[in-house]
Amino acid sequence: MKKNFLLFVAMMICTVSVFAQEIFTDQQGFKYTLDVRSHAAVVSGHTDDLKSEIVIPETIQSEGNTYSVTSIGTKAFLSCQVLTSVTIPNSVTSIGDSAFYNAGLTSVTIPNSVRSIGYNAFSGCPFTSVTIPSSVTSIDADAFSNCPSLTSVTILDGITKIESGMFNGCWSLTSVTIPNSVTSINYMAFSDCHKLTSVTIPNSVTYIDAYAFQNTALTSVTIPSSVTYIGSDVFGECKNVTDVYCYADPKQLTWESADFDFKEERATKCHVLSKYLKMYQKKHKYVNVTFVGDLTK
Numbered sequence: 001m002k003k004n005f006l007l008f009v010a011m012m013i014c015t016v017s018v019f020a021q022e023i024f025t026d027q028q029g030f031k032y033t034l035d036v037r038s039h040a041a042v043v044s045g046h047t048d049d050l051k052s053e054i055v056i057p058e059t060i061q062s063e064g065n066t067y068s069v070t071s072i073g074t075k076a077f078l079s080c081q082v083l084t085s086v087t088i089p090n091s092v093t094s095i096g097d098s099a100f101y102n103a104g105l106t107s108v109t110i111p112n113s114v115r116s117i118g119y120n121a122f123s124g125c126p127f128t129s130v131t132i133p134s135s136v137t138s139i140d141a142d143a144f145s146n147c148p149s150l151t152s153v154t155i156l157d158g159i160t161k162i163e164s165g166m167f168n169g170c171w172s173l174t175s176v177t178i179p180n181s182v183t184s185i186n187y188m189a190f191s192d193c194h195k196l197t198s199v200t201i202p203n204s205v206t207y208i209d210a211y212a213f214q215n216t217a218l219t220s221v222t223i224p225s226s227v228t229y230i231g232s233d234v235f236g237e238c239k240n241v242t243d244v245y246c247y248a249d250p251k252q253l254t255w256e257s258a259d260f261d262f263k264e265e266r267a268t269k270c271h272v273l274s275k276y277l278k279m280y281q282k283k284h285k286y287v288n289v290t291f292v293g294d295l296t297k
Contacts, residue, residue, distance in 0.1 A: 024062045032060060034067055041067035042096075043076045052082050052104075058089040072099045074118070080104065088114070095121050097140070106149075110136070117143050128172075134158040141165050141186075148172060157181040162189045164209070171195060180204045185212045187231075192216075197240075201227075208234050210256070223247065229254045235261040244270040244289060250279040258287045266290045273297070 022034040029047035034040075041060055060067050069089060074096040077083055081104040088095075090113045097118035100108075105125040110117075112135045119140040122130070129152040130144065136158050144150065146169040153167065157179045164187040167173060175198040178185070184207035190196060196216040201208075203224040210231035213221075219240050223230070225247040235241060241262045250272075262268035270289035272280050277293030284291075 022062070024060070026057075026060055028054065030054075030056065032062075032067070032069070033073065034062060036065070039065060039067050040070045042071040042073040043069060044073040045076055046080065050080065050082060053085040054083065055087040056089055056092070058091040070094070072096060074098060075101070077103050094118070097121065098123070100125055116140075119143065120145070122147065128152065130154070132156060132159070139163055139166060142168065145169050155179050155182075160184070161186055162212075164188060165191070168192055175199070178202055178205065183207065185209065187211060188214065190216060210234060211236055213238060220244070225249065228252050230256065230258075232256040233258055233260050239263055241268050244268060245295065246270055246272050246280075247295065250276050250283050253284075255284050255287055261288045263288075271295050 022036060024032045024034050029050050030043055031045040032041045033044045043056060056069060058069055060069060068091050070091055071094045072092060075098045077100050078098050079102045083103045084106045086105060086108060088111055090111045093113055094116045095114060095118060098120045099118065100122050101120045102124035105127050108127050108130060110133055112133045114136055116138040117136060119142060121143045123142050123145045125147050126149045128149050131154040134156040139159055141163045142165040144167050145165050148171050150170045151172045151174055153173065153176050158181055160181055160183050162182055162185045167190050168188050169192045171194050173193045174195050177200040180202045183204055185205060187209040188211045191211050191214040193216050197219055199218065201224055203226045206226050207229045208227060208231060210233060212234045214233060214236040216238055217240055218238050220243045221241060223246040227248045237260055266289055268289045270291050271294055272291055273295045274293035277291060280291045
């Protein structure tokens with residue numbers, strides 16, 4: 001009897017949830033999922049006759065009710081090659097997984113209302129620049145990966161992680177400044193950015209995961225004193241790096257196997273504080289660099 005009652009309650013909850021949502025298509029061809037209780041609308045897709053330049057509205061009307069457009073949903077504009085420009089309203093707080101994956105976007109502006117960007121959200125898009133506002137506190141893996149024309153990235157204080165593969169395969173990216181809010185640079189974050197010649201790592205970063213800058217064109221690297229972990233082959237195949245300036249305390253630093261980092265035969269110089277030289281030479285002797293104790297505070 002009790003089991004039957006619980007089953008009935010569960011069915012009623014599911015029924016209420018289904019009827020709390022409606023599907024709506026507007027005159028522009030945007031499809032929405034409407035939450036009739038919260039009056040929130042999620043852009044969930046589009047019709048086949050979508051225009052190349054679109055403006056997503058802040059609010060929509062359906063059956064006499066006003067809904068606020070709060071999210072661009074998962075795969076909403078997936079592989080939409082006809083789409084070259086999108087204006088996202090200030091009502092949107094989240095951009096879902098693969099929302100614009102492999103779309104034809106040549107420009108995009110992320111408004112200050114957005115707090116989260118999902119997995120693969122803009123992966124494969126051909127835009128040349130992007131600014132991530134300080135309102136964004138969460139970006140999932142591969143969000144901007146494989147954007148072949150991306151040359152400029154501005155990341156304002158907000159996020160605490162450069163997630164795995166976030167800019168992986170952005171061949172045209174030449175420089176990036178990581179904000180002071182970031183504490184970790186994760187797996188393959190900038191891997192295969194073949195034109196990346198300059199990166200600024202702030203003193204807030206403590207963790208740099210494996211292959212983070214693999215196959216980039218960096219010529220020099222500064223590792224701040226805050227760093228306590230460098231993963232395997234973070235700078236793998238970075239043959240242009242002539243000098244590394246490392247201010248980290250070797251007692252606190254874990255530097256994983258780095259056989260393929262930097263130039264061959266330890267031709268890359270790693271400059272450290274003179275008081276740390278012997279410890280670096282002993283503790284991190286397997287790192288493919290020649291340690292030089294010529295740094296001062």
